[in-house]
Amino acid sequence: MRSDAVNHSPQQAFRLIVTGGGTGGHTYPALTAVRTLRGRLAAAGRGLDVLWVGTADGLEARVAAAEGIKFAAVATGKIRRSSNPLKLVSPANIRDMGRVPLGAVQARSIVADFRPDAVLATGGYVAVPVSLAARMCHRPLVVHEQTVRLGLANRQLARYATRFAVSSESTLSLLPESARAVAVVTGNPVRPEVLTGQPDKAVQALGLYGFDRALPTVYVTGGAQGSAQINNLVRDVLPWLLEQANVVHQCGPANAAGLEQSTQALPAHLAARYLLTGYVGPELPDVLALADVVVSRSGAGTIAELTALGKAAVFVPLASSAGNEQAHNARHLQEAGAAVALLGAVTAQGLREAVAPLLADAGLRARMAERARVHGRPDAADRLVDVILAAATAT
Ligand SMILES: CC(=O)N[C@H]1[C@@H](OP(=O)(O)OP(=O)(O)OC[C@H]2O[C@@H](n3ccc(=O)[nH]c3=O)[C@H](O)[C@@H]2O)O[C@H](CO)[C@@H](O)[C@@H]1O
Incomplete structure (x- = not known):
């Protein structure tokens, strides 16, 4: 499917509003779609005028600034779910609910002024007012869902979407009927640079000169915000782990x-094989290239990257993710022999038993990595761009 929108009015730039953020899982697919769209339009001699609408203090604001994308902030509120009705009327929820109408008014004025050819919404609370504004202003709205099970924001938006792009076939049966009629399976876009990392660059950029390259390297990651659970598990196995491997630990x-304190007690030869970092920035592709085994949360973004690359992985899912979505992602790959999933109450001993065979046996790692690659969709960004262009010309 190649749309006429690419060749339409070459002198006039394609106008896109992109909205979504809060976490890396919502932000990076949007960024990848913007880059891919820009490339496709440029190849046809057409420009792209893009405005990212997000929250001022969200990851998306920093990512848009780093990419040179215009950014407009709207007020947004996070409604904290709870089984206790009293907690639903907490001061924080009341304050945030008050921000939702303000955000809707701001978003409507932004969309009306910018007059986009299409709006792309990739989830997170901020996507709700902007998507509603797209609907009110009669602009084509493409909603992208990264996870197998719909996030809360996208569930609300499903009925307003011109096209509803999903990352997995198994999501189709979970969609409300109105969204199923406009649904397309695209996969979850992975930043292209993630696929072309180089191990030596990670060593140089992060100063990993004490790593023993004869040993495998483990990349531990808790997702964009880090994971206290994974941090504690890794801290408890660290001296043992560093006897068998180098470790890059992204802790949030x-x-x-x-x-930092708990690692100060490590003997010097083990400390030299350990890098602790809050967030892995532009070096992420190179760190992934260096990694032989990944110990990770099973958010949709991380899964899309690890399967596109083909990496042996041990997943510690976030138990409270919406509808136990992370456990579902991890179990799905474990059943295919493409990962190990640690479900339920995970102990340090359990992590050690899961990681040890993978560190000891390069063949086992390679077989798992190969099975993981079968689940990757490296062309997801191109497919999503097809959907955006088709939605823009359909009106
Ligand atoms: C706590 C929470 O709400 N989790 C959800 C969130 O995941 P969350 O955003 O935490 O995690 P994801 O795995 O989806 O994405 C993380 C992204 O951040 C990148 N990264 C991470 C750490 C780092 O140091 N550097 C870096 O670049 C990863 O490579 C990846 O691209 O959105 C996902 C997609 O909607 C959902 O599946 C998750 O359940």
């Missing part, structure tokens, strides 16, 4: 200080 920007 807020957690680094607390962990």
Whole structure:
């Protein structure tokens, strides 16, 4: 499917509003779609005028700034779910609910002024007012869902979408009927640079000169915000782990200080094989290239990257993710022999037993990596761009 929108009015730039963020899982697929769309339009001699609408303090604001994308902030509120009705009327929820109508008014004025050819919404609370504004202003709305099970924001938006792009066939049966009629399976876009990392660049950029390259390297990651659970498990097995491997440990920007202390006791030869960092920025592709085994949360973004690359992985899913979505992702890959899933109450011993065979046996790692690659969709960004262009010309 190649749309006429690429060749339409070559002198006039394609106008896109992109919205979504809060976490890396919502932000990076949007960024990848923007880059891919820009490339496709440029190849046809057409420009792209893009405006990202997000929250001022979200990851998306930093990512848009780093990419040179215009950014507009709207007020947004996170409604904290709880089984206790009293907690639903907490001061924080009341304050945030008040911000939702304000965000809707701001979003409507932004969309009306910008007059986009299409709006792409990739989830997160901020996507709700912007998508509603797209609907009110009669602009084509493409909603992209990264996870197998719909996120809360996208569930609300499903009925307003011109096209509803999903990452997995198994999501189709979970969609409301109105969204199923406009649904397309695209996969979850992976930043292209993630696929072309180089191990030596990770060593140089992060100063990993104490790593023993004869040993395998483990990349531990808790997702964009880090994971206290994974941090504690890794801390408890660290001396053992460093006897068999080098470790890059991404612990979350807020957690680094607390962990540094526990690693100060390591003998020098083990400490040299360990890098603790809050967040892995532009070096991420190179760190993934260096990694032989990944110990990780099973958010949709991470899964899309690890399967596109083909990496042996041990997943520790976030148990409270919406509808146990992370456990579902991890179990699905475990059943295919493409990962190990640690479900339920995970102990340090359990992590050690899962990682040890993979560190000891390069053949086992290679077979798992090969099975993981079968689930990757490296062409997802191109497919999503097809959907955006088709939605823009359908009106
Ligand atoms: C806590 C939470 O709400 N989790 C959800 C969130 O995941 P969350 O955003 O935490 O995690 P994902 O795995 O989806 O994505 C993380 C992204 O951040 C990148 N990264 C991470 C760490 C780092 O140091 N550097 C870096 O670049 C990863 O490579 C990946 O691209 O959105 C996902 C997609 O909607 C959902 O599946 C998750 O359940």
